[in-house]
Amino acid sequence: MTVTTPTAGPGAAASHHPTPVLRVEALDVVIHPAHGRPLHVLHDVHLHIDAGECLGVVGESGSGKSVLSRTILGVPGRGTRVARTGRVRLHDEDILDMDARRRAGLPGAEIAMVHQDPMTSLNPVVRIADQVTEALTARRRLRRRERYRTAAELLAAVDVPDPEGRARAYPHELSGGLRQRVGIAAALAGEPALLLADEPTTALDVTVQRTVLDLLDRHRAERGLATLLITHDIGLLFGRARRIAVMYAGHIVETGRTEDVTDRPAHPYTAALLRSVPRVTGPLRRTLPTIPGAPPDLTRPRTGCPFAPRCDRASEQCTRATPPVHHAGAGHTASCFHPLSHPDADPQGASAAPNPAPRKATS
Numbered sequence: 001m002t003v004t005t006p007t008a009g010p011g012a013a014a015s016h017h018p019t020p021v022l023r024v025e026a027l028d029v030v031i032h033p034a035h036g037r038p039l040h041v042l043h044d045v046h047l048h049i050d051a052g053e054c055l056g057v058v059g060e061s062g063s064g065k066s067v068l069s070r071t072i073l074g075v076p077g078r079g080t081r082v083a084r085t086g087r088v089r090l091h092d093e094d095i096l097d098m099d100a101r102r103r104a105g106l107p108g109a110e111i112a113m114v115h116q117d118p119m120t121s122l123n124p125v126v127r128i129a130d131q132v133t134e135a136l137t138a139r140r141r142l143r144r145r146e147r148y149r150t151a152a153e154l155l156a157a158v159d160v161p162d163p164e165g166r167a168r169a170y171p172h173e174l175s176g177g178l179r180q181r182v183g184i185a186a187a188l189a190g191e192p193a194l195l196l197a198d199e200p201t202t203a204l205d206v207t208v209q210r211t212v213l214d215l216l217d218r219h220r221a222e223r224g225l226a227t228l229l230i231t232h233d234i235g236l237l238f239g240r241a242r243r244i245a246v247m248y249a250g251h252i253v254e255t256g257r258t259e260d261v262t263d264r265p266a267h268p269y270t271a272a273l274l275r276s277v278p279r280v281t282g283p284l285r286r287t288l289p290t291i292p293g294a295p296p297d298l299t300r301p302r303t304g305c306p307f308a309p310r311c312d313r314a315s316e317q318c319t320r321a322t323p324p325v326h327h328a329g330a331g332h333t334a335s336c337f338h339p340l341s342h343p344d345a346d347p348q349g350a351s352a353a354p355n356p357a358p359r360k361a362t363s
């Protein structure tokens with residue numbers, strides 16, 4: 001293992017593909033609410049997603065996952081002023097530099113979103129056919145018959161039974177699982193290059209969750225969709241995301257291939273998240289550990305590692321200086337002064353430098 005002090009956080013080192021669909025570089029977001037102090041919500045975020053790849057972003061509530069997806073979608077929060085720096089490139093175009101008209105045309109076209117609760121994204125008084133084909137009718141006029149036929153095809157593609165009948169229905173006539181399939185059909189209709197799925201199964205019961213995730217997986221592979229799968233449940237990403245970015249208080253603290261991050265976590269926060277995942281094996285009544293303490297107040301400027309106050313490995317320097325980027329393996333990095341080491345993760349036997357020079361105050 002080696003420690004370096006580059007100017008970019010975890011994820012930057014893993015960006016190697018010549019033309020990823022999405023490339024986020026040094027993204028900082030500060031929200032200025034109408035009342036109260038500004039919140040520094042995202043810090044120096046770097047990530048990329050290739051065509052056909054699924055990147056999982058995992059973190060606790062309030063870590064900035066939804067602000068990240070809204071920034072990528074080019075939709076600022078309502079009633080607030082949002083200051084952003086950095087780059088959010090969709091292919092070769094920077095979303096943050098686009099004029100308002102071009103940016104407004106992204107959702108539903110090049111970028112599509114699958115929401116947590118389909119009831120909030122579907123209009124209760126509009127028939128399913130009209131909602132599923134919205135991305136198409138925004139581009140060209142479709143006659144009623146063509147709209148219903150297209151909607152039925154899109155619904156069939158996401159395994160909705162009786163697609164012709166369901167196309168004529170209203171959202172309240174469908175179960176939660178079917179509504180989420182409708183949400184996915186609507187997202188796919190515009191043939192996007194990038195799909196943002198923000199907690200797409202949280203509102204569904206466990207038996208339906210798996211089929212919806214399988215469906216997203218199938219379309220990702222078949223259509224070469226770059227997929228950003230956002231969740232607070234790291235267990236949901238096993239076997240689904242090719243790579244994981246672990247977010248804490250607006251920082252990506254660890255990133256790498258899913259099996260590397262989950263088998264050999266380097267950041268203490270990732271290790272704590274993994275300890276809180278139920279295991280199939282082991283004692284039946286084991287109480288799952290929680291992470292003591294609370295995430296930091298985003299309105300207060302701070303130095304050092306954001307996880308330090310809750311970290312059992314923290315030393316004094318963790319609260320004073322920005323953690324260095326620790327290279328745990330190929331494309332596997334963590335921002336930490338005291339990363340966990342794993343015997344089989346370090347072919348060269350190098351270990352973390354005890355006192356690396358601080359780099360700029362982002363990680």
Ligand SMILES: Nc1ncnc2c1ncn2[C@@H]1O[C@H](COP(=O)(O)OP(=O)(O)OP(=O)(O)O)[C@@H](O)[C@H]1O
Nearest residue numbers: 031033041060061062063064065066067068077080
């Ligand atoms: N419009 C807004 N005005 C004020 N604060 C906001 C706004 N949007 C987000 N925040 C704050 O930014 C932080 C990150 O929010 P975000 O919704 O991205 O978290 P999250 O990781 O998606 O959480 P969850 O899993 O609960 O959805 C939180 O502290 C939140 O309160």
